[in-house]
Amino acid sequence: MSGIPITLVSLAEIDPVVEPEETGDTFEENARLKARYYAAASGLLTVAEDSGLAIDALGGEPGVRSARFLRPDASYPERFAEIFQRLADQPGALRTARFVAALACVDGGHVVYETSGVVEGKIADSPRGSAGFGYDPIFYYPPYGRTLAEVSEADKIAIAHRGIVFRSFARWLSDGGRAVLDPVR
Numbered sequence: 001m002s003g004i005p006i007t008l009v010s011l012a013e014i015d016p017v018v019e020p021e022e023t024g025d026t027f028e029e030n031a032r033l034k035a036r037y038y039a040a041a042s043g044l045l046t047v048a049e050d051s052g053l054a055i056d057a058l059g060g061e062p063g064v065r066s067a068r069f070l071r072p073d074a075s076y077p078e079r080f081a082e083i084f085q086r087l088a089d090q091p092g093a094l095r096t097a098r099f100v101a102a103l104a105c106v107d108g109g110h111v112v113y114e115t116s117g118v119v120e121g122k123i124a125d126s127p128r129g130s131a132g133f134g135y136d137p138i139f140y141y142p143p144y145g146r147t148l149a150e151v152s153e154a155d156k157i158a159i160a161h162r163g164i165v166f167r168s169f170a171r172w173l174s175d176g177g178r179a180v181l182d183p184v185r
Contacts (some may be wrong), residue, residue, distance in 0.1 A: 001166060002174045009044065017041045026114065027051060027064055027102035035106040043110075047169060050184075051101035051161055053135045055123060057085055066135070080127050080138050088125065099139065101134040101161035103169055113172050117164025123147075124126035132156060 001008060011017065020037040023029070023032035027050045033050035048091025052066030069089050086110070087093050099121050102129035105113040119141065127137035136149035148156050157163045 001170050004170050006173060008046075011038070014042050014044075018183055020067065022050065022064070022106065024050070024064060027100050028104070030064055031102040031104040031114070032111055035111070036109065037145075039106040039109065043092075045105065045107045047103060047105045047164060049101055049103040049162065051099065053097060053139065054079075055083065055087075055093065055095075055097040057090050058083070060083040076134060076137075077127070079135075083123065083138065084126075097121055097123050099135075099161040101165045103165035105169065105172075113169065113177060115165050115168040117161040117168070119159055119161045131178075169185070 017038065022030045022033065024033055030050035034050065035046050038048060039046035050064065052063055054063050055062045062083075067170050070082055098118050100116065100118050102116045103114065104111055111174055121139050121141045123146050124138050124140040126130070127149070128147045129137050129151075131151065131153065132149040136156075137147055139148050140146070141148055143159075144151055144155065148160075157158065
């Protein structure tokens, strides 16, 4: 986001706001929900994203519940164990998966910009690597031949789902970012 023509303000820089409940069925719905919620609380042009891991053999799980998969306080090793167990219960299960991110920008209650980004990969046979966070140790990215927890931060950012959406958002802002896409969303 460096070099964009606006001043960024994080949640840490405004009065405390209770987090909204993420009730959307899609990443896009949750991004809109959060952007609208924080925009209403702050009165500022607001950007929010929602992201997670979708595994084909698990019907897209953990999906929009990635951060709360199993239960909100589950550790990632617990989540990994459950994923591996569920995949083992499906003979010949495809291990294809993707990281998905959706971003929404809200101004005056209207969604003025939306985008999404996807990184395709598969679930590794076991967790590997100590870099990154969340599901990175089990997400194998074929072009790199490693999990995202085994690559440098620069290599991850170059292809990451969140990087995709924030680079797109930065381009939109740099180009003037004025059009309202769909005020009823």
